[in-house]
Amino acid sequence: MTSSASLLNISLIILSVVTCLASTQMTVSTVVSDAELGQWFTVQCQVSGSLGLVVIIQISKDIGSNKTTLVNHIINGNITTDKPPTRISYNSDTYTVNISNANCQDEIVGAERVKYVCDLTYVTTATATATSSKEVTIKARPQEPSILSTSPASLLSDKFVVEGTEVKVTCSANVGRETKGSIVWRIYRNNTPEFVSDARVKSVERTGSPSCTRVMDSTLTVASVSRSDQDLAIACFVVNSDFNAVAPELCSDPAAALCQLTETIRVHYPVKEAFITGDNSATEEGSVTLTCYGSAVPDATYVWFKSGDENRTLSESNILTLTNLSIAEDAGEYNCTASNNVSGTIYSASQSFKLTIVPTTPAPTTTPEATDGPTEPVVSGDTSGDDQTIIIAVCVSVVILIILAIIIGIICWKRRKPRKEIEEPSEKPYNNRPNLSFQNPQPDLVADEKKFNNPSLNNSFDQKNEDGLMYADLTYDNRPRSRKPMALGDAMSDYSDVQMPEV
Numbered sequence: 094m095t096s097s098a099s100l101l102n103i104s105l106i107i108l109s110v111v112t113c114l115a116s117t118q119m120t121v122s123t124v125v126s127d128a129e130l131g132q133w134f135t136v137q138c139q140v141s142g143s144l145g146l147v148v149i150i151q152i153s154k155d156i157g158s159n160k161t162t163l164v165n166h167i168i169n170g171n172i173t174t175d176k177p178p179t180r181i182s183y184n185s186d187t188y189t190v191n192i193s194n195a196n197c198q199d200e201i202v203g204a205e206r207v208k209y210v211c212d213l214t215y216v217t218t219a220t221a222t223a224t225s226s227k228e229v230t231i232k233a234r235p236q237e238p239s240i241l242s243t244s245p246a247s248l249l250s251d252k253f254v255v256e257g258t259e260v261k262v263t264c265s266a267n268v269g270r271e272t273k274g275s276i277v278w279r280i281y282r283n284n285t286p287e288f289v290s291d292a293r294v295k296s297v298e299r300t301g302s303p304s305c306t307r308v309m310d311s312t313l314t315v316a317s318v319s320r321s322d323q324d325l326a327i328a329c330f331v332v333n334s335d336f337n338a339v340a341p342e343l344c345s346d347p348a349a350a351l352c353q354l355t356e357t358i359r360v361h362y363p364v365k366e367a368f369i370t371g372d373n374s375a376t377e378e379g380s381v382t383l384t385c386y387g388s389a390v391p392d393a394t395y396v397w398f399k400s401g402d403e404n405r406t407l408s409e410s411n412i413l414t415l416t417n418l419s420i421a422e423d424a425g426e427y428n429c430t431a432s433n434n435v436s437g438t439i440y441s442a443s444q445s446f447k448l449t450i451v452p453t454t455p456a457p458t459t460t461p462e463a464t465d466g467p468t469e470p471v472v473s474g475d476t477s478g479d480d481q482t483i484i485i486a487v488c489v490s491v492v493i494l495i496i497l498a499i500i501i502g503i504i505c506w507k508r509r510k511p512r513k514e515i516e517e518p519s520e521k522p523y524n525n526r527p528n529l530s531f532q533n534p535q536p537d538l539v540a541d542e543k544k545f546n547n548p549s550l551n552n553s554f555d556q557k558n559e560d561g562l563m564y565a566d567l568t569y570d571n572r573p574r575s576r577k578p579m580a581l582g583d584a585m586s587d588y589s590d591v592q593m594p595e596v
């Protein structure tokens with residue numbers, strides 16, 4: 094197979110020699126592929142320029158001027174390779190050496206960089222040579238990290254830490270070639286990541302295996318964990334500029350994302366204060382619900398009691414519900430105590446709450462408003478409190494006026510008829526009844542007073558107020574001097590009809 098390719102080459106060369114001038118120069122360049130530890134890489138000798146007759150391609154490994162031949166390819170002749178040839182294969186068509194299972198020594202030995210050299214010997218008018226060399230850079234894939242240690246040591250098994258504690262997590266990983274790899278950190282609080290790259294992170298590097306790689310030990314310190322760090326989780330990520338330069342947000346697939354995530358860590362803190370919420374006052378026979386809350390992790394437990402009755406626990410939840418309230422039994426001060434257990438120590442906080450119980454009273458009745466405006470016939474029959482006082486006041490004034498008039502009358506009469514006969518004035522016509530209409534006959538009102546007192550009655554009895562719910566039609570008989578309503582039709586609805594006289 095190689096011989097047929099060589100034959101083709103030779104025929105091409107011969108053709109070239111025939112068609113071209115044989116006095117041109119040839120060059121060779123060395124091309125080295127990307128290399129990764131443990132993978133194969135290639136070294137290729139690319140011949141260019143006007144064709145002369147290539148005689149020999151030699152590919153060597155040069156370590157500090159100590160040259161080891163990998164392939165000595167004599168055109169139309171033998172191909173020899175170095176010893177042992179197990180990692181080397183050669184493509185004679187492309188003059189390419191394929192080196193498998195790359196190791197650190199393929200790049201550097203001691204302090205010496207390894208050079209891959211292509212030496213070309215060709216014939217034009219005379220035998221000439223060309224040479225070229227390249228170094229290889231071998232990448233090292235970083236490894237998934239592991240959590241080496243934590244502080245407190247039981248952090249990951251306890252899954253909690255007491256507030257104020259210093260928390261440390263140390264991750265370790267082979268991060269790849271030196272200067273290429275690193276460990277970075279993220280802190281999650283309620284799944285919100287914080288990228289940490291400041292003084293909280295301390296890292297040291299040491300030689301890894303293989304020796305051209307580095308192991309990094311990195312420690313993240315959270316100086317004093319607080320309740321604002323609640324449900325804390327910490328992740329370390331390995332990054333490497335040759336492979337995964339940026340760490341993902343989350344460590345959901347440790348093998349793929351090269352990360353390690355701690356358990357979610359609860360931050361425990363003692364209860365400091367308790368608060369009671371609820372209505373301060375409730376009605377007798379009613380009910381009231383009081384709620385107690387004390388910020389604490391682990392969650393607080395609650396106990397309720399009443400002041401003066403401390404031995405009787407009313408509730409062991411954060412809610413106290415009191416029903417069928419009685420003033421004697423239930424009014425007073427209630428206490429809630431919230432407690433929690435932080436690392437074996439019980440912490441407590443109390444709050445008191447004064448509950449007032451309002452006695453139940455019959456619902457207050459709504460008194461109708463006094464009627465204003467000239468509704469004299471109606472006012473006379475009114476019995477509501479306000480109107481009664483007005484009536485009494487008017488009556489008293491009237492009586493006083495009458496007495497005054499009588500006194501004045503007597504004085505005048507005595508002056509006109511001095512010392513004739515002393516007659517006692519008759520008090521008969523004067524009526525002391527608490528009644529406005531002592532001169533006129535009182536209207537015979539049949540209607541419900543409340544209806545007549547309604548403000549919607551206004552000034553006109555004929556006017557049917559469409560806006561008001563109640564109105565009245567008063568009809569009086571047409572005989573002069575009479576103000577007596579003739580008929581009053583009280584419908585089922587809230588209004589009355591009263592026939593008015595045409596005055």
Ligand SMILES: *[C@@H]1O[C@H](CO)[C@@H](O)[C@H](O)[C@H]1NC(C)=O
Pocket residue numbers: 156157158159
């Ligand atoms: C060249 O390699 C040989 C063995 O492979 C070693 O003994 C010698 O010291 C090397 N020479 C230099 C200059 O490194």
Ligand SMILES: *[C@@H]1O[C@H](CO)[C@@H](O)[C@H](O)[C@H]1NC(C)=O
Pocket residue numbers: 167169170171
């Ligand atoms: C090729 O190698 C064989 C031995 O393996 C040798 O006899 C022969 O002379 C060599 N040919 C050339 C052109 O070097």
Ligand SMILES: *[C@@H]1O[C@H](CO)[C@@H](O)[C@H](O)[C@H]1NC(C)=O
Pocket residue numbers: 133135182191192193
């Ligand atoms: C190099 O060799 C490996 C096997 O060792 C092979 O899988 C790979 O395809 C070869 N690469 C080239 C470019 O020939």
Ligand SMILES: *[C@@H]1O[C@H](CO)[C@@H](O)[C@H](O)[C@H]1NC(C)=O
Pocket residue numbers: 401402403404
């Ligand atoms: C509560 O109980 C203790 C004994 O358990 C008793 O000495 C105390 O008097 C009680 N207090 C009240 C207010 O009943």
Ligand SMILES: *[C@@H]1O[C@H](CO)[C@@H](O)[C@H](O)[C@H]1NC(C)=O
Pocket residue numbers: 417419
């Ligand atoms: C409410 O309490 C009173 C006494 O305080 C009692 O007579 C009544 O039966 C109670 N009602 C209910 C529904 O428990």
Ligand SMILES: *[C@@H]1O[C@H](CO)[C@@H](O)[C@H](O)[C@H]1NC(C)=O
Pocket residue numbers: 434435436437438439
């Ligand atoms: C407090 O909690 C610890 C476990 O965290 C438990 O061992 C201990 O008994 C608890 N103490 C009390 C008084 O409940």
Ligand SMILES: *[C@@H]1O[C@H](CO)[C@@H](O)[C@H](O)[C@H]1NC(C)=O
Pocket residue numbers: 400401403427428429443444445
């Ligand atoms: C009730 O709570 C208050 C705090 O608000 C506390 O000072 C008081 O001692 C408590 N009373 C009892 C009987 O525990």
